[in-house]
Amino acid sequence: MARDERxxxxxxxxxxxxxxxxxVKAALVDRGPARGTMVIRPYGYxxxxxxxxxxxxxIKDTGHENAYFPLFIPExxxxxxxxxxxxxxxxxxxxxxxxxxxxxxxxxVRPTSETxxxxxxxxxxxxxxxxxxxxxxxxNVVRWELRPRMFLRTTEFLWQEGHTAHVDEADARRETLxxxxxxxxxxxxxxxxxxxxxEKTAGERFAGAVxxxxxxxxxxxxxxxxxxxxxxxxxxxxxxxxxxxxxxAGREELCHTTSWGMSTRMIGGIVMTHxxxxxxxxxxxxxxxxxxxxxxxxGGDTAVEQAADELAVRLRAxxxxxxxxxxxxxxxxxxxxxxxxxxxxxxxxxxxxxxESGSAVLVERLGGRxxxxxxxxxxxxVLPGVLDEFQDFLLARATAFRDExxxxxxxxxxxxxxxxxxxxLALHCGTSACEDEIKALTAATPRCVPLDGExxxxxxxxxxxxxxxxxxxxxxxxx
Amino acid sequence: MARDERxxxxxxxxxxxxxxxxxVKAALVDRGPARGTMVIRPYGYxxxxxxxxxxxxxIKDTGHENAYFPLFIPExxxxxxxxxxxxxxxxxxxxxxxxxxxxxxxxxVRPTSETxxxxxxxxxxxxxxxxxxxxxxxxNVVRWELRPRMFLRTTEFLWQEGHTAHVDEADARRETLxxxxxxxxxxxxxxxxxxxxxEKTAGERFAGAVxxxxxxxxxxxxxxxxxxxxxxxxxxxxxxxxxxxxxxAGREELCHTTSWGMSTRMIGGIVMTHxxxxxxxxxxxxxxxxxxxxxxxxGGDTAVEQAADELAVRLRAxxxxxxxxxxxxxxxxxxxxxxxxxxxxxxxxxxxxxxESGSAVLVERLGGRxxxxxxxxxxxxVLPGVLDEFQDFLLARATAFRDExxxxxxxxxxxxxxxxxxxxLALHCGTSACEDEIKALTAATPRCVPLDGExxxxxxxxxxxxxxxxxxxxxxxxx
Numbered sequence: 038m039a040r041d042e043r044x045x046x047x048x049x050x051x052x053x054x055x056x057x058x059x060x061v062k063a064a065l066v067d068r069g070p071a072r073g074t075m076v077i078r079p080y081g082y083x084x085x086x087x088x089x090x091x092x093x094x095x096i097k098d099t100g101h102e103n104a105y106f107p108l109f110i111p112e113x114x115x116x117x118x119x120x121x122x123x124x125x126x127x128x129x130x131x132x133x134x135x136x137x138x139x140x141x142x143x144x145x146v147r148p149t150s151e152t153x154x155x156x157x158x159x160x161x162x163x164x165x166x167x168x169x170x171x172x173x174x175x176x177n178v179v180r181w182e183l184r185p186r187m188f189l190r191t192t193e194f195l196w197q198e199g200h201t202a203h204v205d206e207a208d209a210r211r212e213t214l215x216x217x218x219x220x221x222x223x224x225x226x227x228x229x230x231x232x233x234x235x236e237k238t239a240g241e242r243f244a245g246a247v248x249x250x251x252x253x254x255x256x257x258x259x260x261x262x263x264x265x266x267x268x269x270x271x272x273x274x275x276x277x278x279x280x281x282x283x284x285x286a287g288r289e290e291l292c293h294t295t296s297w298g299m300s301t302r303m304i305g306g307i308v309m310t311h312x313x314x315x316x317x318x319x320x321x322x323x324x325x326x327x328x329x330x331x332x333x334x335x336g337g338d339t340a341v342e343q344a345a346d347e348l349a350v351r352l353r354a355x356x357x358x359x360x361x362x363x364x365x366x367x368x369x370x371x372x373x374x375x376x377x378x379x380x381x382x383x384x385x386x387x388x389x390x391x392x393e394s395g396s397a398v399l400v401e402r403l404g405g406r407x408x409x410x411x412x413x414x415x416x417x418x419v420l421p422g423v424l425d426e427f428q429d430f431l432l433a434r435a436t437a438f439r440d441e442x443x444x445x446x447x448x449x450x451x452x453x454x455x456x457x458x459x460x461x462l463a464l465h466c467g468t469s470a471c472e473d474e475i476k477a478l479t480a481a482t483p484r485c486v487p488l489d490g491e492x493x494x495x496x497x498x499x500x501x502x503x504x505x506x507x508x509x510x511x512x513x514x515x516x
Numbered sequence: 517m518a519r520d521e522r523x524x525x526x527x528x529x530x531x532x533x534x535x536x537x538x539x540v541k542a543a544l545v546d547r548g549p550a551r552g553t554m555v556i557r558p559y560g561y562x563x564x565x566x567x568x569x570x571x572x573x574x575i576k577d578t579g580h581e582n583a584y585f586p587l588f589i590p591e592x593x594x595x596x597x598x599x600x601x602x603x604x605x606x607x608x609x610x611x612x613x614x615x616x617x618x619x620x621x622x623x624x625v626r627p628t629s630e631t632x633x634x635x636x637x638x639x640x641x642x643x644x645x646x647x648x649x650x651x652x653x654x655x656n657v658v659r660w661e662l663r664p665r666m667f668l669r670t671t672e673f674l675w676q677e678g679h680t681a682h683v684d685e686a687d688a689r690r691e692t693l694x695x696x697x698x699x700x701x702x703x704x705x706x707x708x709x710x711x712x713x714x715e716k717t718a719g720e721r722f723a724g725a726v727x728x729x730x731x732x733x734x735x736x737x738x739x740x741x742x743x744x745x746x747x748x749x750x751x752x753x754x755x756x757x758x759x760x761x762x763x764x765a766g767r768e769e770l771c772h773t774t775s776w777g778m779s780t781r782m783i784g785g786i787v788m789t790h791x792x793x794x795x796x797x798x799x800x801x802x803x804x805x806x807x808x809x810x811x812x813x814x815g816g817d818t819a820v821e822q823a824a825d826e827l828a829v830r831l832r833a834x835x836x837x838x839x840x841x842x843x844x845x846x847x848x849x850x851x852x853x854x855x856x857x858x859x860x861x862x863x864x865x866x867x868x869x870x871x872e873s874g875s876a877v878l879v880e881r882l883g884g885r886x887x888x889x890x891x892x893x894x895x896x897x898v899l900p901g902v903l904d905e906f907q908d909f910l911l912a913r914a915t916a917f918r919d920e921x922x923x924x925x926x927x928x929x930x931x932x933x934x935x936x937x938x939x940x941l942a943l944h945c946g947t948s949a950c951e952d953e954i955k956a957l958t959a960a961t962p963r964c965v966p967l968d969g970e971x972x973x974x975x976x977x978x979x980x981x982x983x984x985x986x987x988x989x990x991x992x993x994x995x
Contacts (some may be wrong), residue, residue: 067636069586070593071623076636079581079651086582102558103565107548108625108656108672109609114549130588130614132625135671136660137606144550146587146611146625157546157555166845172558177587177656181615192614193587366645 073185124244155278188305196300220265235485317380333388467505552664603723634757667784675779699744714964796859812867946984
């Protein structure tokens with residue numbers, strides 16, 4: 038079959054090329070003029086809005102409040118927490134001139150907001166009655182990227198960042214896991230990404246954190262995508278910024294803080310978890326359009342067009358996000374290809390003969406059920422179930438793919454083979470030096486120590502030293 | 517009465533001090549560490565979210581789609597439209613270093629996005645079938661301010677900016693007025709701000725615009741606040757960025773573009789339109805909390821606290837945004853003052869005796885109806901009406917205030933007196949030189965030529981030359 042202008046490189050032929058083409062051709066995103074920046078187009082932004090609505094509701098339902106902190110952070114703030122400044126220094130964009138003058142103190146464009154939130158929390162918190170302080174922010178952040186890729190690594194991206202302060206370690210650790218649980222839920226239940234939830238090893242922790250938890254998704258090239266992280270900061274930031282409270286006994290104590298973030302990177306994760314040679318496949322719960330109706334008309338058949346519009350009205354009333362593609366200048370076949378490329382879960386074809394028989398042809402983007410005629414009057418009742426099954430199918434397929442590409446390995450040869458196509462579950466000594474060596478040899482890094490991993494111990498798969506963590510670690514190459 | 521720590525300077529004594537104190541003490545906002553920046557605290561952010569939800573729905577319902585454009589704009593882009601660069605040059609913040617290096621081309625932090633949107637539109641639009649292109653963005657923007665004031669003029673603020681492209685002037689002008697109509701509706705129906713809608717004079721237009729429409733609210737010190745603007749750009753940006761389409765006849769044409777924005781400045785407008793000596797007064801349709809329930813307990817009366825919680829559950833189920841102030845360490849009187857300062861429209865006091873009689877004491881933040889007992893069971897049905905009446909009362913009061921402080925003036929003495937306490941409706945010659953002279957003498961500027969102003973002509977109130985516009989112009993001192 039000839040490759041038309043909407044066609045994309047086969048996923049199996051060149052995964053990176055497939056990704057770069059599909060996100061642009063599906064009109065999710067476009068390259069911005071400044072290096073490494075992206076323009077999120079309406080179709081991609083609607084996907085982000087859906088994710089944001091769902092996550093925001095969960096964040097609020099668990100007692101957090103949204104706020105907004107400034108984009109510009111005095112450069113000196115970052116230096117106050119030593120690990121933090123080391124972690125972010127190479128990625129900072131700096132404003133040196135404003136209002137036509139050189140600034141006295143350079144301003145960093147936020148790469149993340151722990152420091153500025155810490156400064157404000159120190160001002161707002163005095164008593165244990167002010168705790169816990171549970172804040173969240175939706176914003177843009179900037180991290181200078183040398184090898185930008187749309188959604189995955191861009192100079193600017195959108196995210197939410199939660200920042201909380203607590204009376205003690207127990208409460209802060211509870212919060213860290215609570216936020217983490219929200220990410221896991223959103224990834225699985227909405228994005229149909231069967232992520233592995235676990236703790237990062239010391240070498241992979243967030244700059245300034247005592248513990249970092251991550252959800253890791255497996256992309257269809259076998260690589261891992263870190264899709265959300267939650268950090269317990271101990272008293273590191275509290276001590277750097279003076280976040281203190283007076284306890285019941287009248288003694289001054291340092292707060293324990295957390296932070297956690299999920300970003301537009303998730304869109305890249307959805308693309309690479311479900312997409313195929315024909316383009317995107319979007320999970321119905323997040324898809325901007327769950328159903329596209331294509332009227333099949335030859336020369337302006339107004340009866341068909343009107344029927345398509347009426348059907349859309351009924352589907353929308355049933356809570357189904359529906360789009361009618363009425364563009365007169367394009368053939369039905371062109372539209373089918375385009376909406377497949379753009380990943381719409383269900384297509385309804387509606388022609389004059391369908392109209393006569395009172396039915397529409399239902400085509401699913403994936404799955405073995407093929408085309409089938411469904412009575413138009415039955416669609417508002419039938420489609421929600423079809424969409425749910427489609428969502429379940431995506432999760433099941435991605436879970437099977439992940440499990441097929443994850444191997445428990447005992448020796449180095451098996452390890453290297455496993456991380457060539459997916460993930461290795463291996464015992465590891467826990468030292469950064471050994472992690473570095475593994476990375477140099479295979480490009481694989483420890484993704485996490487899975488929370489629900491079984492107990493296991495023995496010797497390190499690489500160096501033979503005694504294993505750490507009491508369980509296996511997941512290694513894989515990562516985005 | 518002694519002024520406690522929550523007290524504020526009287527509005528009548530010093531309006532500017534009152535404003536600065538009330539926005540901070542009501543916990544809407546706090547000063548950010550970098551000069552001129554603000555931290556929007558949860559109470560202020562919730563107000564913004566309410567406004568955003570309402571405006572976003574209207575923007576989408578009228579066929580616009582949200583997108584996201586990059587924060588960083590190559591400096592050369594601004595220079596492409598000459599008036600635009602002149603308009604914004606003094607306010608720009610510039611990134612010169614990133615990733616540890618000096619940049620080859622300096623990046624401007626967006627003060628507004630016409631240029632970068634123009635660049636992308638030129639890429640996306642080829643045919644008349646791509647038009648109209650109706651985009652909107654919710655984002656932060658940066659304009660360096662020498663005299664920052666929270667919400668009104670800050671170095672960074674949040675806003676939405678609509679950007680659209682059209683086949684011709686008629687369609688673009690229709691769009692300019694449509695967006696403008698949304699602002700007028702949101703201001704009146706939600707913020708209870710009886711804004712005057714009109715066109716800016718040439719000297720007050722947006723940089724690069726052919727026509728600028730504005731809504732102007734009158735603050736309680738008689739000054740004007742520009743609360744939303746909509747611009748018809750003609751082909752100025754299309755020509756600077758090459759936004760062209762091929763028409764039906766196959767000829768290449770320039771698009772006509774528009775842009776329009778409303779920002780967190782509206783929060784300042786709400787504060788200054790409705791507030792009084794006791795603090796904020798929030799319109800119920802935007803108030804984060806429409807009702808606060810204060811349980812009156814002495815030493816942990818769990819029956820009362822439980823009744824307050826149950827009442828809140830019932831009110832929330834009736835769609836009323838309700839907060840229970842259960843803080844044990846504070847007296848009811850302290851809480852009453854605090855929620856008055858924070859502008860909650862309705863307070864419900866609930867003590868042991870109220871509970872016995874099955875009623876609560878309802879107190880409105882404003883208006884002449886005083887305290888009254890209302891049966892608890894009746895509250896979910898009664899309150900929506902009380903809130904609507906409160907909303908109507910605010911709009912009526914603000915309208916009366918505006919009308920009392922607006923004078924049709926025929927000579928210069930009356931003009932100068934009118935703009936000392938409010939607005940003057942005057943005939944004007946329409947020249948910038950005369951506008952400048954008026955500003956130098958009185959600090960008043962032409963706010964707008966009201967769309968619904970009556971026809972009038974004669975001689976300029978200042979210079980005696982023939983009047984322009986065919987109607988009177990509103991002059992006032994402005995924020």
